[in-house]
Amino acid sequence: MKCERAQKLISDRLDGKLSSWRQKRLDRHLTTCEVCRDYLLSQEIIQREALKIGAVDYPPEWWRQFEQALQAKLIQSTPGEEVISVLPAGISADISDIKGDKNSNKKGRSWAFKPNAMQAASLLVVVAATLFLIIYIGRSKNEELPLPLILSYEDSYFNLSQILAEDEEAASNLARSLEETIIEETLLAGPEGTFIDIDYDFKTDNYEMVPEILQFENLNSEEGL
Amino acid sequence: MKKSSVIYFSIITIFLLVSFSEIYAQGHPPRGNKRVRENMFVLRTLRMTQALDLTEAQTAAIFPELNRAEKEKAQLQADLAREIRELRQLINNKKVEDREFEDRVAKIADLREKIRSRESEFEKFLFTQLTSAQKARYIIFNIDFNRGMMERMGRARLAGKENK
Numbered sequence A: 001m002k003c004e005r006a007q008k009l010i011s012d013r014l015d016g017k018l019s020s021w022r023q024k025r026l027d028r029h030l031t032t033c034e035v036c037r038d039y040l041l042s043q044e045i046i047q048r049e050a051l052k053i054g055a056v057d058y059p060p061e062w063w064r065q066f067e068q069a070l071q072a073k074l075i076q077s078t079p080g081e082e083v084i085s086v087l088p089a090g091i092s093a094d095i096s097d098i099k100g101d102k103n104s105n106k107k108g109r110s111w112a113f114k115p116n117a118m119q120a121a122s123l124l125v126v127v128a129a130t131l132f133l134i135i136y137i138g139r140s141k142n143e144e145l146p147l148p149l150i151l152s153y154e155d156s157y158f159n160l161s162q163i164l165a166e167d168e169e170a171a172s173n174l175a176r177s178l179e180e181t182i183i184e185e186t187l188l189a190g191p192e193g194t195f196i197d198i199d200y201d202f203k204t205d206n207y208e209m210v211p212e213i214l215q216f217e218n219l220n221s222e223e224g225l
Numbered sequence B: 001m002k003k004s005s006v007i008y009f010s011i012i013t014i015f016l017l018v019s020f021s022e023i024y025a026q027g028h029p030p031r032g033n034k035r036v037r038e039n040m041f042v043l044r045t046l047r048m049t050q051a052l053d054l055t056e057a058q059t060a061a062i063f064p065e066l067n068r069a070e071k072e073k074a075q076l077q078a079d080l081a082r083e084i085r086e087l088r089q090l091i092n093n094k095k096v097e098d099r100e101f102e103d104r105v106a107k108i109a110d111l112r113e114k115i116r117s118r119e120s121e122f123e124k125f126l127f128t129q130l131t132s133a134q135k136a137r138y139i140i141f142n143i144d145f146n147r148g149m150m151e152r153m154g155r156a157r158l159a160g161k162e163n164k
Helices: A004-017 A020-032 A034-052 A060-076 A088-105 A117-143 A149-150 A154-167 A168-189 B003-027 B032-050 B056-091 B098-129 B130-164
Strands: none
Touching: A004 A020, A004 A034, A020 A034, A149 B003, A149 B130, A154 A168, A154 B032, A154 B056, A154 B098, A154 B130, A168 B032, B032 B056, B032 B130, B056 B098, B098 B130
16 A cells, blocks of 8 residues: 555544545555554544634624735745644644654655656646647558658559559548549649540449549540540 | 248358359459559540641551550459469468468569569560650650549549438
């Protein structure tokens, strides 16, 4: 069990919300972890002293000033500084003793790292960017061919046809997409567009009206040019 | 006719249909591929004419040879695809002798060489008809067109997957 988790369980135990199964796990951890034992001790002292304090009855103005002072000190304090104590002197001293012991035996302090919102957001952006790059580069690698293969139309076609041989639907989609582009580009070229004398009898599945420019077989070379 | 007989008859019919359709699919090239080859050729010729800005005299000289080369290469590609399809089936058959594999591999190598040779022959002829700028444009056009086709195929496959 990690110290961070153990300390959450310690807090639950002090509140009386710990199940017997978790209690056993916590006990096991406490037998081996001195840091958490110290933490438990300090929390027990705080709880004991807190229970001794009766209900306080200060005016609202006092609480406002207390809050402002506390916030000002929190802002000023840096991570290296001592934590501001708002507890009675006796309790602070007890806790300081425990801390002194802990500083001389620093181990298992990873639980102390608590990233703020900005750090978490930055981390999220970095993770998202990395994932995007991995996916994008992976996809680009799949789609692009090495230059020597791209240079040869027949090698490129062979590679393409081998992939399409295993995917009849993709072959059909590609054929249809090519037909659409041919129709589009010849219509855009208009009646004065380039005449192409090709032997293939170009037939489309989706278009009843085929532009005259593509009705190759019906034209002889004199009419076409 | 008894109800059980109808059920048995239906099951046998379905089994036979599925078996025959699988045998047919293994032994025949996918129908979509022929259309892809033809449409690619039409689109490539269309774009090449525009990209190279061919004159009427150039098209009159180039196109007959282009058509001849395409017919021959399309046939060679179809033969190569068939050989590879059959080779795939042979690999799964443990009883095939080494001699058979050797013959097949030699045939495939021969077909590949013929395709390359025919392509190279046409390009040599084409370059005799083009200006220097047109030759340079042809190289770039060829790369762009081939890459474009691969990307287009990627989109076609993706569309197929999304439809499933």
